[in-house]
Amino acid sequence: MQYLLMIYSAEDAGPQPGDDDFMQMLGEYQKFTDEVEQAGAMLGGEALEATTTATTVRVRNGQSHITDGPFAETKEALGGYYLLDCKDLDEAIRYAAKIPSAAYGCVEIRPIMVLPS
Amino acid sequence: MSNQPDSLRDQLNQLMRHERAQLLAILIQKVNDFELAEDALQEAFVKAWSHWPDAAIPDNPKSWLLKTAYHHAIDGLRRQSNFHRKQPLISQLQELQHELSGAHTDHDIADERLRLIFSCCHPALDETTQVALTLNTVCGFTAEQVAASFMLKTTTQAQRLVRAKRKIKLSGIPYQVPDSAQLPTRLNQVLSVIYLIYNAGYYAHEQLGLINPVHTDEAMYLANTLNQLLPDQAEVLGLLALMQFHQSRMPARHAHPDRFISLEHQDRDLWDQGLIAAANSRFQQAMALKNLGPYQIQAAISGVHSLAHSWSDTDWTQIVALYEKLWQYQPTDPVRINHAVALSYAGDVEAAWHLLQAIDTQQLPDYLPYFLAHAQIAKLRAEPDQAISYLSQAMALSKNQQERTHIQQQMDRLR
Numbered sequence: 001m002q003y004l005l006m007i008y009s010a011e012d013a014g015p016q017p018g019d020d021d022f023m024q025m026l027g028e029y030q031k032f033t034d035e036v037e038q039a040g041a042m043l044g045g046e047a048l049e050a051t052t053t054a055t056t057v058r059v060r061n062g063q064s065h066i067t068d069g070p071f072a073e074t075k076e077a078l079g080g081y082y083l084l085d086c087k088d089l090d091e092a093i094r095y096a097a098k099i100p101s102a103a104y105g106c107v108e109i110r111p112i113m114v115l116p117s
Numbered sequence: 118m119s120n121q122p123d124s125l126r127d128q129l130n131q132l133m134r135h136e137r138a139q140l141l142a143i144l145i146q147k148v149n150d151f152e153l154a155e156d157a158l159q160e161a162f163v164k165a166w167s168h169w170p171d172a173a174i175p176d177n178p179k180s181w182l183l184k185t186a187y188h189h190a191i192d193g194l195r196r197q198s199n200f201h202r203k204q205p206l207i208s209q210l211q212e213l214q215h216e217l218s219g220a221h222t223d224h225d226i227a228d229e230r231l232r233l234i235f236s237c238c239h240p241a242l243d244e245t246t247q248v249a250l251t252l253n254t255v256c257g258f259t260a261e262q263v264a265a266s267f268m269l270k271t272t273t274q275a276q277r278l279v280r281a282k283r284k285i286k287l288s289g290i291p292y293q294v295p296d297s298a299q300l301p302t303r304l305n306q307v308l309s310v311i312y313l314i315y316n317a318g319y320y321a322h323e324q325l326g327l328i329n330p331v332h333t334d335e336a337m338y339l340a341n342t343l344n345q346l347l348p349d350q351a352e353v354l355g356l357l358a359l360m361q362f363h364q365s366r367m368p369a370r371h372a373h374p375d376r377f378i379s380l381e382h383q384d385r386d387l388w389d390q391g392l393i394a395a396a397n398s399r400f401q402q403a404m405a406l407k408n409l410g411p412y413q414i415q416a417a418i419s420g421v422h423s424l425a426h427s428w429s430d431t432d433w434t435q436i437v438a439l440y441e442k443l444w445q446y447q448p449t450d451p452v453r454i455n456h457a458v459a460l461s462y463a464g465d466v467e468a469a470w471h472l473l474q475a476i477d478t479q480q481l482p483d484y485l486p487y488f489l490a491h492a493q494i495a496k497l498r499a500e501p502d503q504a505i506s507y508l509s510q511a512m513a514l515s516k517n518q519q520e521r522t523h524i525q526q527q528m529d530r531l532r
Contacts, residue, residue, distance in 0.1 A: 001289040088291035089241055090299070111288050 001091040002043065002112035003084050008107020012086055028100040036084055036095060045082035058100040076105060083112075125170055133162060136370040138177050138255050142148075142229035143183065146292055147213060148190050148206070151282035152256065156193060177223045184217040204290045230255065231346045232292050234339070238307045239290045246281045247310050253278050256314075256335045266317050266332065294347075304347075308356050308412060311339045315360055336360060354403035355413030361396035362419035365389040369514075376519045393423045411446040414439055433463035450481055456491045466497045485514045492527070501531045 036042040049072040052061040058065045070077060079101065086092040089109070096107040137158070137341045144154035175181045187210045194210075221275040245267070252258040252266065262272035284290070295303040318332025340357045344460045347353065369383035378384075400420055402412050418439045425431040440456035453476060461469035473491060481487060492507035506527045515521045 003289075024339045076266070086289070089239075090291050090295075093241070111290075 001086060001088065001092075002038070003086055003089075004110045004112060005082045005096050005099065006078055006082060006094065006108045006110065007082075007099055007101045007105060008108060009079055009101050010075045011077055011079070014101060014104045025100050032095075032098055032100065035098070036082065040093075041084045041086055041095065043083040043085055044079065045084075047080040048078060051077045083091045125174070128164070128174060129166060129169075132165075132178055133257070137162075137257050138230050138233065139226070139228055139267070140179065140183055140186065141254060142188065142233040143226065143374070144186055144233060146229050146253065147187075147210065148194075149292065150286055152279070153190055153193050154186075155177045155254075157186040157190040158182070160189040179223040179226055180217045183226065184214050187211075187214040187217070228346060230267070230271050230342060231294050234291055234307055234343065235294055235303060236292050238283060238303070238310045240303075240306060241288060242281055242284065244310070245314070246277060247306070248313050249274065249278060250281050251310050252314065252335065255339065258335075266329075302351060304352065305410075308340075308352055311343070312356060312360075313334050314339065314410075315363075319363065319464070333360070333364065337364070349406060351403045351406040351408040352410040352412045353408060354399050354406070355416050358399035358403060358416035359412055359419055360417060361392050361399060362423055365392035365396060365423065376522050379523065382420060385426065388423070394489050396420065396423070409442075411443060414443045414446065414478055418443075431462070433459055437465075450484070451478055451486065454484075454486055458490045458493055461494050461497050466494060469494050470498065483514055486512050488514070489524075496531065 013023045033042065033045065035091065054068075054070040056067045056069065056071045058067075082095070082099070084095060086095065088109075092109050096102060096109055099107050101107070140161075141154055141158055144158055145151055145344075148154050148157070163176075163467055164185050165182060169175075189255055191207050191210050191234060192213075194200055194207050195202065196488050199208075234251065234255055237254055238247045242250065248266070249263050250470055252263050253260065258266075260272045260275035260278055263278070264271045267274065271275075294300075314332055315336035318329040318334075318336065337357075337360055340345050340353065340360060344350070344353050344357060365388050366380070366383060368389060369385065369387035372378055396416070400413070400416050403416070421432055421435050421439070423455065436459045440452060440459055442454050444456065453472060457469040457472040460466075460472065473487075473494060476487065478487070488507045488511035492504045492511065495501075495503035495507060505528055508531075512524045514528065515524060
């Protein structure tokens, strides 16, 4: 099955660029990425820019409404994701627990829908 | 075999009672879909009901039911919109159906209930859902019966069960017994669900009477099944011993027709010595495995009570020591409250009082045992007004008429 692991955390939580431990965290992320790649589970994944760069689009009655910012103003924001191919939910949970940001944020797991062909 | 409808109904009911969970567990494993498996099994039982009176019950009724259920599952899959993608599964089921047509005996049917139990108690489902799903799929409760256990509307409960079964399928919750690395935590969760079911029976709400033997029986059935399929697990044996100790006191606890009798006032001659012996033997088996855990400690506490010839004869020092040990595994308020009560009986009323003061009441504003414990300790500190005040708070929280009578009696004695 394919799972999207969405990494949420408060943007001011955890190591920030310029901090000493920021490079260390990048190293931990690289280690995790290597692990899922070697296991053949990696389908994709990226880090996202901060929510200050986000734009939200809604179309209502054919009209586009553009708003500045993320759709929900919450403290914890989506910071990045991995798209993984896992045997089952248990394997996805095991990988999620290894994502460095899980230590101060959280990781939401969503199965990818299999569309009827 | 007789084809009298009455005896047939009995035999079918027996089959449903004893084999339903086993058959369902196999079907779910094969079709990977709780709802489809349940529908197929239901159809198979209906078909048995209409076919067997003429043809008599076959020698291998389980194989017959399984074969018939596969047939209905295949029909169900063919009716689905994306059925061509299900072709490999349909072929596989046809093959299984064919296998069962030969000289297949019921002995050859594997018991897959362990997978079913672990899937129902998967941590990706919330705990009340785990309890509901276990009662529904493993114990065969209808949505209405499960709803009654939780005081929910049947429709609400039915929707929750459907949602849980779809989540298992869509999110890929594995249908398997966890590997050795995961087993201890996952097994703890299963035991927690079983003990919740037991307590739902033991502390039944008033609408159901003071005790609901169906729940206590189902909890015993689940724990025994677990012990049979996953032997030599110290905590499984510990939970079995704990529940058997509780069960041994039932005749004394319910000796009066309209109120329960607390441990202190029970006629100990009514305790079921056979069950106490069985519980002791389970407990010894558990201890021999040298893997201590919270259920074994709770069983030990219950066992100390069983050894005492009277309430005053109870070894409270031993019980206090056991609660201290339990605290290391379960640092929770209920454990602290019980520890305090034991301390008060052991004679250390001040230590008991201090222990209760450490509890943050904001965290448990509605917890009845907290007020009962406070009342008990106030009584021992010769503060009857305080004790009555705590008892009236407990009274307001009690959902059980017989329990309220019991609290009222305690208040009357203090006045």
